[in-house]
Amino acid sequence: MMMSVDSSVDRRDESQSTGNGNGNGVVTATNRTTYLSQRLRLNRNEAHQPENYDDLELEFNPALYGKMEQYLPPNLLTATRFHKLEYMKVVLDRYLTDHDRVRIQKHKEYRQYIISSYQPLHKEIYVMHPATFFVPSFIKAITENTEESLRSIISEPSPGVYTFEMLQPHFCELLLSEVESFEKWVQEAKFKIMRPNTMNKYGAVLDDFGLETMLDNLMNDFIRPISRVFFPEVGGTSLDSHHGFVVEYGKDRDYELGFHVDDSEVTLNVCLGKQFSGGELFFRGVRCDKHVNTDTQAEEVFDYSHVPGNGVLHRGRHRHGARPTTSGHRTNLLLWCRSSIFRESRKYQKDFPSWCGECLLEKKERQRQFVEATKKELLKREGEAMA
Numbered sequence: 346m347m348m349s350v351d352s353s354v355d356r357r358d359e360s361q362s363t364g365n366g367n368g369n370g371v372v373t374a375t376n377r378t379t380y381l382s383q384r385l386r387l388n389r390n391e392a393h394q395p396e397n398y399d400d401l402e403l404e405f406n407p408a409l410y411g412k413m414e415q416y417l418p419p420n421l422l423t424a425t426r427f428h429k430l431e432y433m434k435v436v437l438d439r440y441l442t443d444h445d446r447v448r449i450q451k452h453k454e455y456r457q458y459i460i461s462s463y464q465p466l467h468k469e470i471y472v473m474h475p476a477t478f479f480v481p482s483f484i485k486a487i488t489e490n491t492e493e494s495l496r497s498i499i500s501e502p503s504p505g506v507y508t509f510e511m512l513q514p515h516f517c518e519l520l521l522s523e524v525e526s527f528e529k530w531v532q533e534a535k536f537k538i539m540r541p542n543t544m545n546k547y548g549a550v551l552d553d554f555g556l557e558t559m560l561d562n563l564m565n566d567f568i569r570p571i572s573r574v575f576f577p578e579v580g581g582t583s584l585d586s587h588h589g590f591v592v593e594y595g596k597d598r599d600y601e602l603g604f605h606v607d608d609s610e611v612t613l614n615v616c617l618g619k620q621f622s623g624g625e626l627f628f629r630g631v632r633c634d635k636h637v638n639t640d641t642q643a644e645e646v647f648d649y650s651h652v653p654g655n656g657v658l659h660r661g662r663h664r665h666g667a668r669p670t671t672s673g674h675r676t677n678l679l680l681w682c683r684s685s686i687f688r689e690s691r692k693y694q695k696d697f698p699s700w701c702g703e704c705l706l707e708k709k710e711r712q713r714q715f716v717e718a719t720k721k722e723l724l725k726r727e728g729e730a731m732a
């Protein structure tokens with residue numbers, strides 16, 4: 346049976362996409378010309394041990410520079426870290442437009458202003474501390490890091506939607522009170538705050554007021570091990586950047602969230618509380634760009650009621666929305682996890698994505714037609730042979 350969706354699916358983007366860090370470091374015109382005459386190697390030099398770039402504020406994720414080093418022209422492999430970096434900056438520079446560069450610089454200044462003026466209330470949540478953040482079962486499963494240990498704490502109430510107990514109540518309280526304190530500062534300072542994305546009037550970007558490193562640890566050490574097992578086909582193994590924020594619903598906050606897909610490969614959504622009714626997440630199947638507005642199959646319909654402290658993990662391309670929060674207040678922590686390798690490789694893939702429900706239906710239909718045609722052809726040949 347086919348069911349149709351109420352309206353078309355929005356792509357939920359960040360209000361201002363931020364890129365990663367800034368563009369410091371100057372590449373001179375002479376170097377630029379020299380560098381551009383040397384090409385990256387086609388094959389990776391696996392024997393080469395790359396430098397670590399984590400300590401630098403770079404335009405792209407530091408891990409990218411480490412990976413890229415193995416493709417450097419042979420004569421650059423023994424160059425200093427500074428020179429290798431200069432070369433890579435010239436190559437990567439071609440990926441950014443002037444508009445991107447201005448936007449990244451403005452966003453950097455926006456963050457610097459907040460960090461220099463806002464005094465954190467609970468310093469202890471700015472550094473990852475698993476024993477006080479997470480419930481013991483979650484830590485145990487991640488530490489064992491096997492499919493079996495993860496499956497022992499994770500339920501899959503509908504295909505592709507994974508739920509588990511995750512945050513300690515005390516940590517939820519601290520994070521809620523930190524967000525409140527940040528919002529109080531925003532009001533008092535009459536600061537023009539950027540909301541998490543295009544579909545919210547309320548909420549805050551946690552990365553903007555100092556929580557980026559802690560959330561990066563959350564993605565690398567906790568969410569990637571889970572995604573590696575459950576979402577390998579959408580880059581779950583290579584998640585390398587994130588957008589971390591809270592959404593807020595209730596009186597004087599947002600009311601509901603329309604039907605959309607996230608700008609992420611894998612989304613973590615954890616309810617922080619407090620008391621509320623309504624606010625269910627509704628899921629309606631995973632779709633690629635081409636099929637994002639196609640009908641929902643009956644088996645793809647799934648509604649989930651948030652439980653404070655519990656995490657939900659789903660593909661960003663899993664169409665979903667949130668029903669009205671009809672009383673009380675609901676605040677959720679969202680971590681949109683992305684994989685640059687997955688995004689880059691998708692551009693060159695011609696075959697259909699295995700994770701899109703509609704592509705799978707189309708493939709099944711083609712197979713059915715093929716079997717049908719083959720059967721007909723065989724019968725025809727048999728008939729001819731008998732005649």
Ligand SMILES: O=C(O)CCC(=O)C(=O)O
Pocket residue numbers: 357592602607614626665666667677679
């Ligand atoms: O309100 C919710 O729980 C859903 C939030 C969501 O889907 C999002 O922020 O992308």
Ligand SMILES: [Fe+2]
Pocket residue numbers: 357605606607612665
């Ligand atoms: Fe979403």
